[in-house]
Amino acid sequence: MTQDTKSPSIQPPKSTSGRRGFLSVAAAGLAGVMIAPGVRLIEIAQAATADTAPSRGASSKVRWGMLIDSGKCASGCTDCVTACNTENGLSGETRATDSQWIRKIEIKEVRTGKTQSLPMMCQHCAEPPCVDVCPTGASFKRADGIVLVDKHICIGCRYCVMACPYKARSFVHQPLSNQKADVPRGMGTVESCTLCVHKVDKGEMPACVSACSDAGHGAILFGDLNDPNSEISRRLASYPSRQIREDLNLNTGVRYSGI
């Protein structure tokens, strides 16, 4: 109470009457309680603008995407998968109940026998079916085109898992421990490739992209699809590329060349 009565604006003129004194002190206390939250809100608003250095946040001017050159993707190499597991704290097991955010698939042209290898993960669609079907709004697309699950809102209904044509989403069946500090994951929620959103927000590349270039393949190119001068946009403009399940007209953020 002593704190509240110190406030000069609330303190009444000196009163000698016992009852009046008590009432004024009580009023001061009450007003102090009411004023304090308002003051705090202003402080918060000021602090939010003049903060140290939080990331600037997702901008709709940017659309993050990937171009995967399956010609450069080596058959049998799983460096992107390993890097993803390490970065995001996934177990790396491949049982039916284990989460898998990225996987390597081999495709084969039946007539010629020509095989190709490529990584498959969330395609970060511009028109994501997972977002369309989500009953709670947990599945959403960020301003910069990254499709995510807000696990605070996810109820684990798995409708999005069904809706995704790429089988990109996983459900966490078991209680987890030792999650990565930047990658919260928990039982009862759906998850998928986040395009390493915690790294992208810091201006870094997704883990799979770095791993692929470290392995010397450089099959995955990451960049801004909205910027006509970005490497990815120039490559897409000059070389043929495909979206997987183009017929669905989802405008995927992950494009493939050489398939």
Add this chain to the structure above:
Amino acid sequence: MRPFAGFSFRSVCRAAAMGLVMATALTASASGAGPQVAAGRVPQPIIESARGDKCVQDPVFMRRNHMELLKHQRDDTVHGGIRGAKYSLNGCIGCHASQTTGSVATASTNFCQSCHVYAAVKIDCFECHSSKPARTAAHSPSPQEKPAQTAVAPQVQGVALQKQVKP
């Protein structure tokens, strides 16, 4: 004249006195300078000391409003991509992780757990979020190791900055 039907004047007075005592106890605990184990009869949560110089807000304010700040920040982070802001959970963990367990919620005396056990309020945060700071966060308090902190996450840099202010 009876003040309330069914209650004697004496019992009403006693209730009022009890109320006053409780209110005083509450204010005292809220405006106390530093949390400590109470010497008196009222049990108090044991709160481990934090690493940083000072909290992002007045501790009295934080005690009552941290959940609102965190909830607001979580939406900004997940949907807006704003990381390392003033009220980020990572920031809290960076400063308040225990010196012994390295966590805010592993042992019952750890920062978050201590009060939440005391208040019997279950926290769900750490079912998904790590209760330990990111790799390099606040685990290298010696001044010799400070240059190595340049490559860490922004929220961790915030912690490092706070520490540098300390003489």
